[in-house]
Amino acid sequence: MRFLDGHGPAHDLTYDDVFLVPSRSGVESRFDVDLSTVDGTGATIPIVVANMTAVAGRRMAETVARRGGLVVLPQDVDPAAVADIVAWVKHRHPVWDTPLVLTGGDAVADALNLIGKRAHGAVVVVDEDGRPRGVVDEAACTGVDRFARVAEVAYEPAVTCPLDTPSREVFERLHAAGAQVALGVDADGKLAGILTQTAALRAGIYTPAVDAQGRLRVAAAVGINGDVAAKAESLLAAGIDTLVVDTAHGHQEKMIAALKAVRSVSPAVPVVAGNVVTAEGTRDLIAAGADVVKVGVGPGAMCTTRMMTGVGRPQFSAVLECAKAARELGKHVWADGGVRHPRDVALALAAGASAAMVGSWFAGTHESPGDLRYDEHGRPYKESFGMASKRAVGARTRTDNVFERARKALFEEGISSSRMLLDPQRPGVEDLLDSICSGVRSAFTYAGARDIEDFHRSAVVGIQSAAGFAEGRPLPAGW
Ligand SMILES: NC(=O)C1=CN([C@@H]2O[C@H](COP(=O)(O)OP(=O)(O)OC[C@H]3O[C@@H](n4cnc5c(N)ncnc54)[C@H](OP(=O)(O)O)[C@@H]3O)[C@@H](O)[C@H]2O)C=CC1
Numbered sequence: 001m002r003f004l005d006g007h008g009p010a011h012d013l014t015y016d017d018v019f020l021v022p023s024r025s026g027v028e029s030r031f032d033v034d035l036s037t038v039d040g041t042g043a044t045i046p047i048v049v050a051n052m053t054a055v056a057g058r059r060m061a062e063t064v065a066r067r068g069g070l071v072v073l074p075q076d077v078d079p080a081a082v083a084d085i086v087a088w089v090k091h092r093h094p095v096w097d098t099p100l101v102l103t104g105g106d107a108v109a110d111a112l113n114l115i116g117k118r119a120h121g122a123v124v125v126v127d128e129d130g131r132p133r134g135v136v137d138e139a140a141c142t143g144v145d146r147f148a149r150v151a152e153v154a155y156e157p158a159v160t161c162p163l164d165t166p167s168r169e170v171f172e173r174l175h176a177a178g179a180q181v182a183l184g185v186d187a188d189g190k191l192a193g194i195l196t197q198t199a200a201l202r203a204g205i206y207t208p209a210v211d212a213q214g215r216l217r218v219a220a221a222v223g224i225n226g227d228v229a230a231k232a233e234s235l236l237a238a239g240i241d242t243l244v245v246d247t248a249h250g251h252q253e254k255m256i257a258a259l260k261a262v263r264s265v266s267p268a269v270p271v272v273a274g275n276v277v278t279a280e281g282t283r284d285l286i287a288a289g290a291d292v293v294k295v296g297v298g299p300g301a302m303c304t305t306r307m308m309t310g311v312g313r314p315q316f317s318a319v320l321e322c323a324k325a326a327r328e329l330g331k332h333v334w335a336d337g338g339v340r341h342p343r344d345v346a347l348a349l350a351a352g353a354s355a356a357m358v359g360s361w362f363a364g365t366h367e368s369p370g371d372l373r374y375d376e377h378g379r380p381y382k383e384s385f386g387m388a389s390k391r392a393v394g395a396r397t398r399t400d401n402v403f404e405r406a407r408k409a410l411f412e413e414g415i416s417s418s419r420m421l422l423d424p425q426r427p428g429v430e431d432l433l434d435s436i437c438s439g440v441r442s443a444f445t446y447a448g449a450r451d452i453e454d455f456h457r458s459a460v461v462g463i464q465s466a467a468g469f470a471e472g473r474p475l476p477a478g479w
Pocket residue numbers: 051223224225246247248249275296297298299300303305337386387388408411413
C-alpha cells in the first residue's frame with residue numbers, strides 16, 4: 001500500500017479519514033477476485049466474527065463458516081458447552097442450512113417463536129421418522145389462532161431433493177416453482193437440510209471454510225487468567241481449528257506467558273493473540289508464538305476504553321503499522337473492531353490485514369444468539385453488550401467470591417446494553433456478508449488486484465476531510 005503523492009499522514013488515521021484511489025486494472029470481472037486469506041486459518045473470505053457473547057454462538061458459527069468466514073466462540077462459554085457447539089458445527093452440512101423442525105402436533109406459537117432463529121423464514125413439519133410433511137412460514141400463520149396445530153397450516157413443500165443435487169439445479173427448480181425453500185433429504189428420505197433460492201445462489205459463489213476432513217471450521221478464545229494450557233488443551237480436544245488468546249491489553253507479560261503455555265500444548269494450531277496497536281507489541285506477541293496478531297484498542301462499537309482511559313489508536317494507522325511489523329516476520333494481523341461499512345474491510349485489507357474482525361454489526365442479525373425483540377416502533381432488534389461491560393464481567397466472575405466480584409466490577413470498559421436493529425433489507429448475517437464481499441471484490445478490481453496480497457501491494461490511499469467522507473455517503477432523503 002502507498003499513500004497518494006503528497007498525502008503522507010501528519011497524524012494517525014481511522015477508516016473514515018482515508019479513501020482508495022482507483023488504478024488502471026486488468027481484472028475483468030469482480031468474480032475473478034479471490035478473497036481467500038493466507039494467514040493459515042483456512043478462511044476463504046477475510047471476515048472473522050468477534051468472540052462476543054451477544055454475537056458468536058452456534059448458529060453464527062455454522063452460517064458464517066459455510067460462507068468461508070470464521071467465528072470465534074467467546075472465552076466465557078463453559079468448556080462442556082464449547083465441546084457441544086464444536087461437535088454440532090462439525091456435523092453441519094457444508095452446503096445445506098440446518099432446518100428448524102416441529103412435529104404436526106406442535107402449536108403455531110412454537111413455529112412463530114422459532115422462525116426468527118434462522119434467516120430462511122420457515123419451519124419444517126416432520127413425521128415421527130423425520131420425513132418432511134410440510135412447511136410453515138409467517139404468511140401461513142397470519143390470522144391463525146396461536147394454539148392451532150402446525151399440521152393445520154403447513155403447506156406441501158414445492159421442492160424436495162437429495163442433498164447431492166447441484167445448487168444451481170435447486171436454484172432453478174425453486175425459481176420455476178416460485179417457492180421459498182427447498183428441502184434436502186438423505187437416502188432414507190429424512191429431512192437433512194434446507195435451501196432458499198439465495199442460499200443456492202451463494203453456494204455457487206462462496207467456498208465453505210472446512211478442515212482436512214471437510215467439516216466446517218470454528219475458532220475459540222481463551223483469556224490470559226487461570227490455567228491457560230489446560231483451557232487450550234480442552235479447546236483443542238473439542239476440535240477447535242484456531243485458538244485466539246484474547247485480552248484488552250495484549251502487550252503484557254501475562255499474555256506472553258499465556259502464549260508460551262498455549263504453544264507448549266500445540267506447536268501446530270494457528271494461534272491468534274491480542275489486542276495491540278504498536279509494532280513493538282506485534283513483534284513481542286509473534287516472538288511468544290502468535291501466528292496472527294489481533295489489532296485494535298478502542299475502536300469497537302461496544303467499547304468505552306478510549307473514553308475511560310484515553311488509551312487506543314485510530315484503527316487504520318494501528319493496522320498499517322502492526323501489519324508492516326508482522327509481514328516483516330512472515331506473519332499476519334486481524335483488524336479487530338470499528339467495522340461499520342464494507343469499505344472499512346477493504347481499507348483494513350489495504351493496510352495489510354489478512355482479515356477484519358466484526359462484532360456489533362453482526363449482533364443485529366437472525367444468527368446472533370440473542371432473542372429477537374421489537375422496539376416502540378415495531379422494529380426488530382437484538383441486544384448487544386461489550387465483553388468488558390458490567391454485564392459480561394458479572395457473568396465471567398460468577399463463580400468468584402462476592403468480594404472479588406465487587407472488586408472486578410469497578411473496572412468497566414464496555415456498554416452493558418445496546419440495541420442493534422435488524423436491517424430490513426439484510427436481516428441475516430449472510431446478507432451482510434454478501435454486502436461486505438461485494439464491496440471488497442469491487443474495491444479489488446478498482447485497484448486492479450486479484451487477491452488479498454495483490455490488493456495490499458497495489459492499493460493507493462488518500463487522506464480526506466470530514467466533508468470528503470460525508471460526500472461519499474448516500475442521501476436517500478434528498479437534502
Ligand atoms: N479491543 C479492545 O479495545 C478491548 C477489548 N476488550 C475485550 O473484553 C474482553 C475482556 O478482556 P479483559 O478486560 O482484558 O479481561 P480478562 O478476563 O482477559 O482479564 C485481563 C487481565 O489482565 C489484567 N489487566 C491489567 N491491566 C489491565 C487493563 N488495563 N485492562 C484489563 N485488564 C488488565 C487484569 O487484572 P485486574 O483485573 O486485576 O486489573 C486481568 O487479570 C476481551 O474479549 C477483550 O478483547 C476489553 C477492553 C478493550
